[in-house]
Amino acid sequence: MPKKPTLVDVSAASGLSVYTVSRALNNAGGVSKASREAVLRTAREMGYVPNRAAQQLRRNTSASVTVMTASTSNYYYIDMMSGVQQVLRASGRSAVVADLATDGVYSAEAENAIVQDIIQARTAGVVSTLILSLDNVRLLESWGIPVVFVDSSPPKGVRDAASVTTDNYAASLAVGNHLGEHGYEDWALLMYPSRWSTRAERQRGITAAAANTGARLTVIECENDPDSAARALSAHLAANGSKPPRAVIAGNNPLLRGALDVLHGHGIRVPDEVALVAFDEFPWAPFVNPPMTVLNEDSKHIGEIAATILTRLIDEQAETAGNGEATPRYRPEDRREVGSNLIIRRSCGCVPLNLEQSDKGAL
Amino acid sequence: MPKKPTLVDVSAASGLSVYTVSRALNNAGGVSKASREAVLRTAREMGYVPNRAAQQLRRNTSASVTVMTASTSNYYYIDMMSGVQQVLRASGRSAVVADLATDGVYSAEAENAIVQDIIQARTAGVVSTLILSLDNVRLLESWGIPVVFVDSSPPKGVRDAASVTTDNYAASLAVGNHLGEHGYEDWALLMYPSRWSTRAERQRGITAAAANTGARLTVIECENDPDSAARALSAHLAANGSKPPRAVIAGNNPLLRGALDVLHGHGIRVPDEVALVAFDEFPWAPFVNPPMTVLNEDSKHIGEIAATILTRLIDEQAETAGNGEATPRYRPEDRREVGSNLIIRRSCGCVPLNLEQSDKGAL
DNA sequence: AAGGCGTCCCTAAACGTTTAGCAATAAACG
């Protein structure tokens, strides 16, 4: 591989100084049209491509943002990413995803390692779908790296931070109330661990709805993967003899897979014997047997909002970086809540008349 | 934000030279145990974190690999990523995904932009699930960036390149033959554009199977997204009056969603009226109505193999980089083909006895 | 003609690492 041209080489070849070449390539002022064109031409001819490591070192800024997630296999994150990407692209930044636990098992070391990695790369900002440890939040703050929590809250002890969440309490209330309208009186809520901060509000909402409608609720906790969910639900069924709950609420997509697995496996008819509803819309929901009634968070929109907030924080950070000022203070409007809606299909026991139409929309 | 310590600061604080500090932090030789410990302690106390941009600039190597995909919403890529990540982690590298077209529409500019980005970052290597343009392959080669194509072949004109693919011809033959065994005689193959190189072999296999079993085959081409697939299939049904094909083969996951949408929409019973099979296993396949018979590529395994090959190429590249030698030549064993298997559920018309069991395995 | 002002460009010093080329010291050996 022949040695690749650097800025200095372009400078030599074009007869202009590195200053001029640099400014020309960056579309900065102070360069005549003629010089600029000469530079661009030579650079193209030589096949010059700037070295980002050098730029980053010198400029002391990075253009990339890290999105921290666990369980990428959840469709939720994919949509969110696309929202994030879209907004960041507008300001010339890009996003990379750091997955803490592809398989649903989480470890504090993995979290620390990724935070360390983020700092090493002097990443511009972070979007986190997890509660981070207080230490890590402090650490990022001390390095001037702003964090936006999405569908998760900052750990206790952090006074102010940016976050965009759905109103999970209201949403869960809606889910529960719908079950109540069906007259179901015995519910089971299948839930992932509370490390995912959505759990608290979701559980609170379902609990409140159960109280409202006079239903009996048992919460079944499991790890955040289908196998664990299946085991937990099976155990629950076995423990209660042959009397399954009238309605099962799956806390998210992977858990829903586990639930479907045991319900189908036991030959239990859904929704006739056991109604089933779940959190988080997903592309296959209309096609599952039976079509799933789910709570739909507009995760792409959430991603967009998160990226917008983060962009502002990063820009402010850049401004105040030099003069020893404190990290920009978060504003009240940096805590956003977005709505959600219940998509009613058949798994809850409803028989929508316009099935075809509603499926089309959700495709 | 107070200024952050650099290597020089650690050096000053510990009373040892930057040389010693650097070597101590990198676990390199030539440092006494006592010095090393002193350095590590001071570094920890000061909260020192190395600046990766500076390291990369100086070392002239990067530890990250880019995976180029289009349509991340396909589960296929997610599993592959996890295989890639896992192997790379072992050699201290990491992978980022670059998505050319979240929504299934592809553009040559997007491809060029991402390749440019890869070069700017002096990325260590590339895994591509797409055919890249000849120019881009040449460009990457000229920068000494090895590429492994997964489930896609290099563009025509590239003599040798690394690739790991499934034997799509044999796989498709198996799919087709299974339909033949059911006695279906009128097939429709719903296919994405040929930019995804798997298309050619898949279509060839299905075509051969149709010939073998005396079936009539029509190929319906559409873009790589559910909406386009739905439109194309609808148009086909309309054109053929009320006589739908006896079997539909969906070229991949997004296309399958489109197909299910129109079949359900038209109230066509699957598999009784129209049998349906698809390429690429996905986690929801057992739960779809009806449970889907799919071709299962072990995409995680594919990712592992790709990453293994890429790792070797990167290491060789590093060795020969200095001495002006050519990019390491690809070896014959850098073209790998892995097997695949047909997962039979119900959508093809089969009624498996051990349904429960098979679903469990595919969960 | 002198001064002021803009425009364009240059030189040289950073940014935070790694590492080649030595130097000092101690240990081992005759």
Place this chain on the structure above:
DNA sequence: CGTTTATTGCTAAACGTTTAGGGACGCCTT
């Protein structure tokens, strides 16, 4: 004790950019 050898550490020069601080030149204003 002198010589060799191993170990440990230092100094200073890179890596490829950006940019502060000026200088040269031409044009306008008075």
